[in-house]
Amino acid sequence: MATMTKQRIAQILAKQGILIAFAVFMLAFTIANPKFITVDNVFSVVRSSAILGVMALGVTFVVISGNLDLSVGSMMSFSTIVVLDLHDKLGPLMAIPAMFAMTLCLAAFIGFLVGYLRLNSLIVTLGMLSAIHGLTLTYSGGQNMDIANKTGTWFGVFGQGSALGIPVPILIFAGLAAFLGLVLAKTPFGRKVYAVGGNGTAATFSGIRRARTVFMCYLISGACVATAGLIQASRSLGSQNTVGQGLELQVLAAVILGGASLLGGSGTVFKTVIGVLILGFIQNGLLLVGLQFYVQFVVTWVIIILAVWLDIAAKRGKLWSPIA
Amino acid sequence: MTDPKPVLHLDNIVKTFPGVRALDGVSFSVMPGEVHALMGENGAGKSTLMKVLGGIHKPDEGDIYVDERKVTMSGPLEAKAKGIVFIHQELSLAEELSVAENIYLGELPRKSFGRVDWTRLAEQxxxxxKKLNVRFDAATRVGDLSIANQQMVEIARALTVDxxxxxxxxxTASLTDAEKVVLFDVIADLKADGVGIIYISHRMEEIFKITDRxxxxxxxxxxxTVNTAETNEESVTQMMIGRKLDLSRKATNHDLGDLALEVRGLSCGKLYRDISFQVRRGEVVGFYGLVGAGRTEIAETLFGLRDPSAGQILLAGQEVRIHSPADAIARGISLVPEDRKGQGLVLGMNCRDNMTLPQVDDLKAGPFMAEGAEIAIFDQYRDRLDIRTPGWKQKxxxxxGGNQQKxxxxxxxxxxxxxxxxxxxxRGIDVGSKSEIHKLLRELAAQGYAVMVISSEMPEVLxxxxxxxxxxxxxxxxxxxSDEVTEDSLIQAISGLGDSHAA
Structure with missing residues (x-):
């Protein structure tokens, strides 16, 4: 009987581990600082997580298809700089679609290399991380980019506006999460993403065009990055050209925290959203309990490794399981 | 002579997993110098029993005795130290290392300062x-060996301990007939040395050829437990599945339909040359040959996975070009591939999603998957094929294996x-499911499908x-x-001894 309950608990942990961990964090931080759970603070956390979150939605598709995308950080810098530059040259109405088109071209190139040429996604996107960074610096001449007339434009609406009392970045994140969640869970394309990531050979043997599916995942990731760049540019109406630096690892962390397997084939949009929120609330909570900003880099990774360990432990049914 | 004492004895082993009583009081002993077959359908508990023996699972009840001494196994290393050695179906060798390094992995002979004593390693x-009578030496890279020879390396590893x-x-799952003979010789040698052997296999011919009990x-x-000499395939099968199995030859279905598939002069580099044959609706055409004879490659070409270098493929008399599985599927060709887990299924996906995978784009309600229609398809084929699963959500x-194949x-x-x-x-399917699948293939032909069966098992093809x-x-x-074929003529043909005839 005792073993049965232990196994039940292990099963619940394996299935709902992330949600339970989330609840525990929230409770602990609330006890440490009651301000943590106030509406204002919650809104502020979700709003500042929105950019990371939007990027994580796209990367979720790439990871489930069995690949990685480490280029999203520098690609986001690229989108941000391009849209700010074009804002003054073409006007906001033209700048936005032009920036989306350019970002999607980069994403399509990655999708082509990984999907059709079947190059290793780690190498390709690591290379692109650096290449796009160089591209951004070349494009901007190494300068930061600012909109000339910050008060005379409606462009700030995506980053600063709000509707029905809810900040627009949150609305974009929520709307995109709902949309992409449906795409992944309910459409034929979503099913193909899981199949390709779960067993690419079997997917091919079932007539699924694997290259096209992977290519599409990178396009989705690119569109999400462009959206994140738009929010970023709109929020401050000016930007450093390294604004997205390091975000690729945080994005990947959120996706893994959400429980997607790096081997592909598992994960959901909903879980990624939870992963993003956990990351956001942990970083916020650390500040609220009075720790230095820089501590978050350490604590975040400790927590991620703990989460991965508990996840694996719950699946194996024991905490300690060395290879031999 | 005194009564021989068992080298290994399992007494009343019980092992439960949540919801399943995987082993329910199993007792089993192996005598020295005995080849003891362990048989049962997939899911009967053979693997669990072996995992208990290897220390991977702890039994809930029951004891293990080695040489009449009670032991507990805490893991594979301890099992090996106690003289219990496993030769696994899936080989676990480091391909980049040499034969010698693989055999003594973790126990390489040392000189001073921890340096490896390569001379002694090679000698040992x-x-x-030499005992195994193989044609490779200690320095050969394992990755360069055939599967059969890799298995010999595993066996050699087993021989390093007492x-x-x-x-x-x-x-024998991936061995040719010639390689099997070598394996059986090795088993005979082990047996002569007084080692107890547990032999797990689904292949009846082998069981009756080499086992004692x-x-x-x-x-x-x-x-x-029965003495092999005193039983036969039929009664063993009956014990395994709890009912009688119909192994009789089905009458040929003579009312053949239209010509469905014709292949003319198909070639693909060195893999196969000048292949011509026809398959009519209502007909099962068996393809028999050794591994590497080119059968699977022909199937892959027909399914669009491999472009031919010459020749024609005709479907219902029309020449077609097939460049991808999607083309093949659209033209009415389906392939149940050789490697069920690697090519046939997405193991982490549920039953329903696997079943409807080739038609995801057609099962739509608006932009979304028509999940109701999917479940209906799953239910239909679960009932028709008698697939045993708690429900479509099961991974x-x-x-x-049998249910996966279905x-x-x-x-x-x-x-x-x-x-x-x-x-x-x-392949790798228990005998009960096997006969169901054979029956199904005949039924499909009777319903007008043109069926091509590739098999390395002669009884199956026949x-x-x-x-x-x-x-x-x-x-x-x-x-x-089917009227003219005999086992001898078939073996001659696939060994390259007969004359070449066009189909």
Whole structure:
């Protein structure tokens, strides 16, 4: 009987581990600082997580298809700089679609290399991380980019506006999460993403065009990055050209925290959203309990490794399981 | 002579998993110098029993005795130290290392300062290899060896310890007939040295050829042990599945339909040359030959996975070009592939999603998957093929081999193909499911499908086929009708001894 309950608990942990961990964090931080759970603070956390979150939605598709995308950080810098530059040259109405088109071209190139040429996604996107960074610096001449007339434009609406009392970045994140969640869970394309990531050979043997599916995942990731760049540019109406630096690892962390397997084939949009929120609330909570900003880099990774360990432990049914 | 004492004895082993009593009081002993077969359908508890023996699972109840001393096994290393050695179905060798390094991995002989004593390593290894009578030496890279020879390396590894009992788990699954002979010689040698051998296999011919006794499990329960010499296939099967099995040859279905598939002069580099044959609706054509004879490659070409270098493919008299599986599926060709887990199924996906995978784009309600229609398809083929699963949400990876194979077959039947190609339909599948799948293939032909069956098992090819295409080294040697075929003529043809005939 005792073993049965232990196994039940292990099963619940394996299935709902992330949600339970989330609840525990929230409770602990609330006890440490009651301000943590106030509406204002919650809104502020979700709003500042929105950019990371939007990027994580796209990367979720790439990871489930069995690949990685480490280029999203520098690609986001690229989108941000391009849209700010074009804002003054073409006007906001033209700048936005032009920036989306350019970002999607980069994403399509990655999708082509990984999907059709079947190059290793780690190498390709690591290379692109650096290449796009160089591209951004070349494009901007190494300068930061600012909109000339910050008060005379409606462009700030995506980053600063709000509707029905809810900040627009949150609305974009929520709307995109709902949309992409449906795409992944309910459409034929979503099913193909899981199949390709779960067993690419079997997917091919079932007539699924694997290259096209992977290519599409990178396009989705690119569109999400462009959206994140738009929010970023709109929020401050000016930007450093390294604004997205390091975000690729945080994005990947959120996706893994959400429980997607790096081997592909598992994960959901909903879980990624939870992963993003956990990351956001942990970083916020650390500040609220009075720790230095820089501590978050350490604590975040400790927590991620703990989460991965508990996840694996719950699946194996024991905490300690060395290879031999 | 005193009564021989068992080298290994398992007493009343009980092992439960949540919801399943995987082993329910199983007792089992192996005498020195005995080859003891362990048989049972997939899911009967053979693997669990071996995992208990290897220390991977702890039994809930029951004891293990080695040389009449009670032992507890805490893991594979301890099992090995106690003289219990496993030769696994899936080989666990480091391909980049040499034969010697693999054999003594973790126990390499040392000189001063921890340096490896390569001279002694080579000597020790070659001494063992000599006993096994193999044609490679200690320095050979394992990755360069054939599967059969890699298995010999595993066996050599077993011989480095003072083995009391050696467990062979489906050792012949990927061996050719010639390689099997070598394996059986090695087993005979071990036996002569007084080692107890547990031999797990689904292949009846082998069991009756080399074992002394047979123990049978069904649903985790011990069904009994019989002397091989005093029993026959039929009664063993009956003990395994709890009912009688119809192994009689089905009459050929003579009312053949239209010509469904014709292949003319098809070649693909060195893999196969000048292949011509026809398959009519209502007909099962068996493709028999050794591994590497080019049969699977022909199937892959027909399914769009491999472009031919010459020749034509005609479907219902029309020449077609097939460049991808999607093309093949659209033209009514389906392939149940050879490697069920690697090519047939997404193991982490549920039963329903696996079954409807080739038609995801057609099962839509607006932009979304029509999940109701999907469940209806799953239910239809679950009932028709008698797939045993708690429900469509079950992950395919949790099903037994036979049920997994039925999911793959259901997946392709639901596409309503004209030509159904089945590559090794019953590899690694228990005998009960095997006969169900054979029966199904005959039924499908009767319903008007054109069926191609590729198999390396002669009884299977003889049992299901109306005609048999015998292949050797990329060529068709001869095509037999079911009336004229004999085992001898078939073996001659696939060994390259007969004359080459066009189909």
């Amino acid at each position: 290894t070659n001494a063992i290899l 083995a009391k009992a050696v467990i062979f788990d489906e050792p 047979i123990s049978i499990l069904r649903d985790g329960q011990y069904q009994g 395919v990876g949790n099903l037994s 999911i793959v077959i259901g997946k392709w039947l639901s596409m309503h193909p004209t030509v159904l190609i089945v590559d090794e339909p019953t 049992h299901v086929s109306d005609r048999i295409v015998a292949m050797y080294s990329g060529r068709i040697m001869r095509t037999f009708t």
